[in-house]
Structures are given as structure tokens and as C-alpha cells.
Amino acid sequence: MLEIGTKAPDFSLPDQDGVMHTLSEYKGQKVILYFYPKDNTKGCTTQACNFAELYPQIQEKGAIVLGVSKDSIKSHKNFKEKYHLPFTLLSDPEVKVIDAYGVWQEKKMYGRTYMGIVRSTYLIDEEGIIVKAFEKVKAKDNPEQMLEVL
Template sequence: MLANGTKAPDFTLPDQNGQPRKLSEYLGQRVILYFYPRDMTAGCTKQACVFAELYPQFREKGAVVLGISKDSVASHKKFEEKYGLPFVLLSDPEKTVIQAYDVWKEKKMYGKVSMGVVRTTYLIDEQGIIVKGFEKVKPAENPADMLGELA
């Protein structure tokens, strides 16, 4: 995890429409930057749908939500369309941003060890500073928890 109080690493990644997006374009707004393993999986879908449901409240509090996974732009587009997601999904197949934010880690499932994205969410302030990081978050609870952090 990146330390609270440090500058969030800037990046440029394509969104679900293939348009380049930079973290720095969101300066002046709070950013909920969440990393998730894969589009269309049960946990990731639940997390994205709850973020979508609460998105108007995030906007009221001056925050945007950005989701990042290593899935392709095309996969993100299908995910966005299928579930009506109102926020930006960013594609990082090379894992440059995933690694810069220290979320590519060893995972154990059913006794098998593999590398993958550990579900992690960062709250970044208007100046681009990491306020808090949350690792191994619960998909269904994470969006409401993050909304609470904005109070």
C-alpha cells in the first residue's frame, strides 16, 4: 500500500471508450480510485453496481470514482454497458499503474498461490494527495465505506 500523505502517482490510461485519462485532470476534486481484479465477476460486479448506485452521492460530495483493472478497453465497455456504470473504468493491461499503486500481489485461493490484483481503494484529495488506502476491501461494503470517508 502507498502511504497516507504521499502524492498519488499520476498516470495516463485509456478509459472504456479508448480515451486517454490522467489522474491529474481530476485535481480540484476528490477521487475514489479503486482497483479490482476482473470485469463481470461476481465480487467486481457487486462492487461496481454499488458504486453506480451511490454515484450521485459521491458527486454531491465533490468526488469522482475511477475503477482500474487489467482488463481491456473492450471488456470495460461491455461491463459499463451491461450494468449502466456512470463512472470511468480504466484499462491497465501492462499493470504499470496497478504496480505503481502496489496492488499486484501474491494471492492464495483454495491453497493455490498466484499473482493478482488485491482489491484496494484509495481516497485522494483535491491536491492529489493520498488521504487513506484500504486493502482487501469487501466488494459490497466498500462503496458505502468510501462515501462515509467523504463526510
Template sequence: MLEVGSKAPDFTLQDQDGNLHSLSDYKGQKVLLYFYPKDNTAGCTKQACAYSQLKSEFLEKGIQIIGLSKDSVKSHKNFEQKQNLDITLLSDENLDVISSYDVWHEKKMCGKTYMGVVRTTYVIDENGIIIFSNDKVKAAQDAQKMLETVK
């Protein structure tokens, strides 16, 4: 996990509509960047739906919401449509950004060890500096907790 106070690595990735987004596009705005394991899974769906429902409240605080996983653009589009999401979802199939934000780690489930995305939330300030990070995210509560945490 990247340290609070460090410069957030820039990136350019496609969203669910195939449009390119760079972190530098958001200079002058705060960005809540959350990494999640997989589209259309229980926890990830709860997290994305909560962020989508609270989007206007985040925007009132001047915060853009971006979700990021290794799923494809097509998978993100299906996820958006199926769940009626209203947030930006970025695709990092090559794991470049996921690796640069240090959220690709060994995980264990049901006795199996595998590599995967550790659910992590970062808040990046107007100058591209990480001002909050959390890698102990509870998917269902993340959006509400972050709304209460950010100023």
C-alpha cells in the same frame, strides 16, 4: 499499499470508451480510485454497481469515482453495458499503474498461488495526496462504507 500522506502516482490510461484520463486531469477535485481484480466477476460486479448507484452522492461531496483493473478497454465496455454502469473504468493491461500503486501481489485461492490485483481503495485529495487507503475491502460494502468515510 501506498501510505496516507504520500503523493499519488500520476497516470494516463484509456477508459471504456477509449478516452484518455490522467490523474492530473482531476487536480482541484477529490478522486476515489479503486482497484479491482476482474470485470464481470461476482465481487467486482457488486462493487462497480454500488459505486454506479451512489455516483451522484459522491459527486455531491465533490468526489470523482474511477475503477481500475488490468482488463482491456473492450472488456470494460462490455462490463459497463452488461451492468449498466455509470462510472469511469480504466484499463491497465501493462500493470504500470497497478504496480505503481502497489496493488499487484501474490494471492492464494483453492491451494493455488498466483499474481493478481489486491482489491484496494484510495481517496486522493485535490492536490494529488492520498488521504485514505484500504486494502481490506469487502466488495459489496465498499461503496457505502466509502460514502460514509469521505467528507
């Protein structure tokens, strides 16, 4: 995880439509940048749908939501359309941004050790500074938690 008070690493990633996005283009807005393991899985769907439900309130507080996983552009497009997600999903199949934010870590499941995304969320202020960082968040509760810290 990156330290609170540090500048968030800029990035250039394609969204679900293949359009490139950089963190610097959101200067002047608060950004909820959340990293999740995989489209269309139970926890990730719950988290995304809860962010979607709270999105109008998040926008009222001057923030936007960006979701990042290593899934493909096509997978993101299907996920976004299936659940009518009102925010942008960014594709990082090379794990460069995921790694830069410190969320690509060793995980264990059923006695097996592997590398994967630890569900984590950052709140980045209007100047690109990390003001909140949450690691190993609960998918169901994280969107409400982020709305509260806004």
C-alpha cells in the same frame, strides 16, 4: 499499499472508449480510485453496481470514481454498458499503474499461489494527496465505506 499523506502516482490510462485519462486532469476534485480483479465477476460486479447506486451522493460530496483493472478496453466497455455504470473504468493490461499503487500482490486460492490485484481503494484529495487507503476491501461494503469517509 501506498502511504497516506503521500502524493498519488500520476498515470495515463485509456478508458472504456479508448480515451486517455491522467490523474492530474482531476486536480481540484476528490478521486475515489479503486482497483478490482476482473470485469463481470460476482464481487467486482457487486462493487461496481454499489458504486453506481451511490454515485449521485459521491458527486454531491465533490468526488468522482475511477475503477481500474487489467481487463481490456473492450471488456470495460461491455461491463460498463451491461450494468449502466456512470463512472469511468480504466484499462491497465500492462499492470504499470496497478503495480505503482502497490495492489499487484501474491494471492492464494485453492492451494495455488499467483499474482493478482488485491481489491483496494484510495481516496485522493483535490491536490493529488492520498488521504485514505483501504486494502483487501469487501466488495459489497466498500462503496458505502468510501461515501462515509468523504
